[in-house]
Amino acid sequence: MLRASVPTNIAANPANHKQITSGETRPRVVIIGAGFAGLETARALSGAEVDVVLLDRKNHHCFQPLLYQVATAALSPADVAWPIRSIVSDQDNVIVIMADVCAVDTTSKIVRTKEGDSFHYDYLVIATGAYSSYFNHPEWAQYAPGLKTIEDATRIRAKILIGFERAEKGTSEAEIQKFMTFVVVGGGPTGVELAGSIAEIARSVLVRDFRRINPQSARIVLAEAGPRILSTFPTDLSDYTEKTLTDVGVEVITGRAVTSCDEQGVSLAGGERIETACVLWAAGVKASPAAEWLGVEGDRAGRVPVNEFLLIPGSSNVFVIGDTASVRGGGEPVPGLAPAAKQMGRHVGRHITAIVAGAKPRQSFVYRHQGDLATIGRKAAVVAFSRTKLRGFLGWLVWSVAHIYFLIGARNRAVVAINWVWEYITFQRGARLIS
Amino acid sequence: MLRASVPTNIAANPANHKQITSGETRPRVVIIGAGFAGLETARALSGAEVDVVLLDRKNHHCFQPLLYQVATAALSPADVAWPIRSIVSDQDNVIVIMADVCAVDTTSKIVRTKEGDSFHYDYLVIATGAYSSYFNHPEWAQYAPGLKTIEDATRIRAKILIGFERAEKGTSEAEIQKFMTFVVVGGGPTGVELAGSIAEIARSVLVRDFRRINPQSARIVLAEAGPRILSTFPTDLSDYTEKTLTDVGVEVITGRAVTSCDEQGVSLAGGERIETACVLWAAGVKASPAAEWLGVEGDRAGRVPVNEFLLIPGSSNVFVIGDTASVRGGGEPVPGLAPAAKQMGRHVGRHITAIVAGAKPRQSFVYRHQGDLATIGRKAAVVAFSRTKLRGFLGWLVWSVAHIYFLIGARNRAVVAINWVWEYITFQRGARLIS
Known part of the structure; x- marks a missing residue:
């Protein structure tokens, strides 16, 4: 439990430690994973009467849609990554802990980490993403x-x-x-x-x-x-x-x-x-091992089946979202895209906010497809919105603006924009580093 | 030998391979290390009637004076590094090879690498820098x-x-x-x-x-x-x-x-x-193992003693420069600073240029101390030029301008300047990445 492994009573030296400001009686939401889905959940819980513990193996949120630009020497790692604790530093009810989760006990409502810590939860949100899959090889x-x-x-x-x-x-x-x-x-x-x-x-x-x-x-x-x-x-x-x-x-x-x-x-x-x-x-991708943690059977891609509230069957407090979830029910399957992950995160955050405030649970999750984008190279991309199709230079402009807009932080936006302009003009790449 | 290990006759498919443009009869200068000293040697050989083979273990030149800013999350690695082959891409007489040198045979005039390649030289310039030294621990x-x-x-x-x-x-x-x-x-x-x-x-x-x-x-x-x-x-x-x-x-x-x-x-x-x-x-620092390669006795810091032409004693074609060299002769000892390394590189490059052109060997190397700079933090640095001493904000401005000026490449200068301005205003750091 957080209080056991990270006790509040170590604050013997007040100069050295702040108390966890939350009251002890508020429900605790543990979110595993600070990707698009987990981070959006935390944000949607801003102002809710809960304590949020946001766990991630890394110290940074990674903007995956631009990772290929790091892989091809156009951008530096830090241009597409941002410290998780910076992102939520204004949100007093969130504490960020760098930890590698290895097990979940839904009976005792405890999450365990490889480092040997354990965290009690009242609500659990699993947003641990997906890995590359090699088709049984x-x-x-x-x-x-x-x-x-x-x-x-x-x-x-x-x-x-x-x-x-x-x-x-x-x-x-x-x-x-x-x-x-x-x-x-x-x-x-x-x-x-x-x-x-x-x-x-x-x-x-x-x-x-x-x-x-x-x-x-x-x-x-x-x-x-x-x-x-x-x-x-x-x-x-x-x-x-x-x-x-x-x-x-x-x-x-x-x-x-x-x-x-x-x-x-x-x-x-x-x-x-x-x-x-x-x-x-x-x-191809395979979901993170959340199905194993929960002892449920995943779908073909290892994703955990969830109901219309993104809860695992039979549970009222364990949510699975993002690339790790397989949303059952009518309608198209939800694709493994950043906007889908964010929509799920927002839905769960609002759902929990409503419940702890004593309101009725919210309506079912409905995925709204915003479009597909892919860039092909210098001056060419394809964009398919619901009624609009763009290609070539115009598609590339829309793609560039959309990606800079969704990046976190003014510095990252400025540095990425400058890199792109510079590369466009000079045909050079700024991060040709073998390390 | 380069010709043996990287033969020119593989150019069977002209679309796939350029010939090495150099004539076979020009003397070959092998430079080991593309730090400040080695790179400056290659530049000073621009236009000389030689073939230059520039060997480095890395694909990039690293601007060491700003490395501490990478270590403290202010800059990204690629902001202070630049691909070696980009730096000399305009210089037709230089070929860059990524290789890890492990031995030098001054009798056969051959440099051997860990990868099993060997390179013949007519002139050898060793500029392999220094490592951290732990005082026999x-x-x-x-x-x-x-x-x-x-x-x-x-x-x-x-x-x-x-x-x-x-x-x-x-x-x-x-x-x-x-x-x-x-x-x-x-x-x-x-x-x-x-x-x-x-x-x-x-x-x-x-x-x-x-x-x-x-x-x-x-x-x-x-x-x-x-x-x-x-x-x-x-x-x-x-x-x-x-x-x-x-x-x-x-x-x-x-x-x-x-x-x-x-x-x-x-x-x-x-x-x-x-x-x-x-x-x-x-x-503290210890020189690279060049003394071992050459079978000579290094000084206390492992540096190779060189004469006033930066040649090892008794040799007319093996130069050692930069942090690896201990310059003997009158005057102050040459410090392990970037400007000193560059001055040595320039001197050797011009010396070889003169010799292959049939001119007299140049005059002795004389180190000109340009000053000492160190930054203490936000808005404070100390600068000691020959007659001028600066401190505080003015020192910090001079330090900043000097370092941006000496960075390689317009992109790096722009990105570093933006990062510094952004950090100055926001008190944030852009590269807080644990990876």
């Missing part, structure tokens, strides 16, 4: 990193940049070709953005920096198992995206799944083998 | 990281930030005090800058972000073995610095060396023991 993970965290992004950045470094000192044609081949698996927005961005690095950014190799001759493959890339977008935008990617030098392969993946490359259904030192994984 | 390194590389800086950043995170969930007074105590060993410019900057984080940046601890009550100790901090500066500037540090809450301890260092803290001469989870080392 977890051994592929070591060769084909996915893009979910800041650490993933810097690892991928190093992998891409080291490819060119190794090629420059390569001793055989085959070796050089292998280091200059990049395969992105999965044709969703992240895969499209990674492939387009690597093409840009090879075609423009690095072009004058090597003496023995010609970076423009790099081979960039985007492999999608389904019949078309960007399958959640209207067909014509998929076609446009495929054409634009092809124009900038990406080989788009559809309808062929990856059948094996190792240190030397990948094989595709139908037999094609691609020798490469750099495979990146954007093909 | 290498085991202290694991507890007290020094600040020499980007990786050191992000490790120190995590160490400082994790201290406050652990304190926030601490269960005993002693534990919390230990995590909120920070000891910087060594009162040179780096130590002063680290201590001042940690004080700023504790006093201003984090102040509203914690609920159980009060970051302002953190204990920050700067421990110097000598009689005063900033010993290379005029005495009155040392006094001013000590007073200013004390005013912002740093405990300055002089005249007492560290006698032991472990996971739980440090002990000082005279018996004082400080329990802390965060010791940072800025107390």
Whole structure:
């Protein structure tokens, strides 16, 4: 329990410690995960008569939609990350604790962490997100990193940049070709953005920096198992995206799944083998192990089924939201997008606020789809709102403005905007760091 | 040899490979290390009739004078680093290879790398810098990281930030005090800058972000073995610095060396023991192992003795420069500062240019001291030029302008300037990332 593991009575030296300001009688809401869903829950609980304990393994909230720009040397990690405690510093009823949750006991209403701490809750909100999924081939993970965290992004950045470094000192044609081949698996927005961005690095950014190799001759493959890339977008935008990617030098392969993946490359259904030192994984996700913690059966992607109030079946105080939840009931399935996660977080925050105030529980959660966006590269993006479709430069402008708007903090917005303008003008990238 | 390990005849596919443009008959200059000294050598060889091979373990040049700002969450790694091959991309006679040198054979004139490559040279320039030195206690390194590389800086950043995170969930007074105590060993410019900057984080940046601890009550100790901090500066500037540090809450301890260092803290001469989870080392440096490679005897700090042309004794083609060199001859010893490294690099580059052009070897190297600078924190720095001494806000302005001026690249200058203005106004720091 928080009071046991983090006792309030250690405040022997008043200069050194503030009391937890909350009264002991207020219900405690424990939120696990400070991604889009968890953070939005905390914000929606602002002003509620509760104590909020926000737990996360990291000290920072990561703006995942721009992670691919860290992975491709356009932005620095800190440009897309923000300290969680800074974000909620104005909200007196929230305490942030950096902790790695490993178990939940719904009978005793306790969350346990790997560090050995335990936190009592009255309401629990699980918003622990998703991981890359390798279709029953977890051994592929070591060769084909996915893009979910800041650490993933810097690892991928190093992998891409080291490819060119190794090629420059390569001793055989085959070796050089292998280091200059990049395969992105999965044709969703992240895969499209990674492939387009690597093409840009090879075609423009690095072009004058090597003496023995010609970076423009790099081979960039985007492999999608389904019949078309960007399958959640209207067909014509998929076609446009495929054409634009092809124009900038990406080989788009559809309808062929990856059948094996190792240190030397990948094989595709139908037999094609691609020798490469750099495979990146954007093909699928699996929910965090929340289903295991709760002892419930997850769906195919490991997501926890929740009812129309985002509660687990039979419970009135355990919510699961964001990429970890599978919302049952009528209507379309809720996609694993940032706006969906935020909507769920807001709904649960307001729901709890109403209950503790003695009001009726709120109405059911209804997902409102705001649109799909994906950027292809310099000056080209596709945007599908409910009635509007945009592509090309206009799509790219809308995409840029939307992403800067949703970034947290004035500094991040300014620095990201400057980086983008600078890159647009100079064809350079500011974060070409192997570390 | 480069031609053996990276043969020119692999250019079977002209689209894929450029020929090395150099003629085979030009002398080859191999430079090891792309710090201030090595990079300046390469630049000074621009236009010379030589082929330059620039080797570095990293892909980036690091602007060490601002590393402490990465370590204290003010700047991102990429703000103080720049890809080496970008810096020399306009200089056709330079090829950059990322490689980790492990041996030099001066008889066969070959440099060997850990990756198994070897590079023939006609002229060799060793500019491999220095490491943190622990006064015959290498085991202290694991507890007290020094600040020499980007990786050191992000490790120190995590160490400082994790201290406050652990304190926030601490269960005993002693534990919390230990995590909120920070000891910087060594009162040179780096130590002063680290201590001042940690004080700023504790006093201003984090102040509203914690609920159980009060970051302002953190204990920050700067421990110097000598009689005063900033010993290379005029005495009155040392006094001013000590007073200013004390005013912002740093405990300055002089005249007492560290006698032991472990996971739980440090002990000082005279018996004082400080329990802390965060010791940072800025107390001394040791040259890179160039003396071993060359089979010569280094001085007390492991530096290679060189003559007035920066050549090792008895050689006419092996130069050692920067923090790795100990310049013999009349005059003051050359300090381990960026301007000194650059001056040596420029001298050697011009010397080789003259020799290959058939001109007389240049005159002896003479170091010109340009001044000493150190920043203490927000609005305060000390600057000692030959006839001018500055302190306080004016010193800080001069320090800021000088450092932005010497940064490489317009983007870095703009981003660093924006970060500083933003931090100055908001008391926030943009890179509070534990990763």
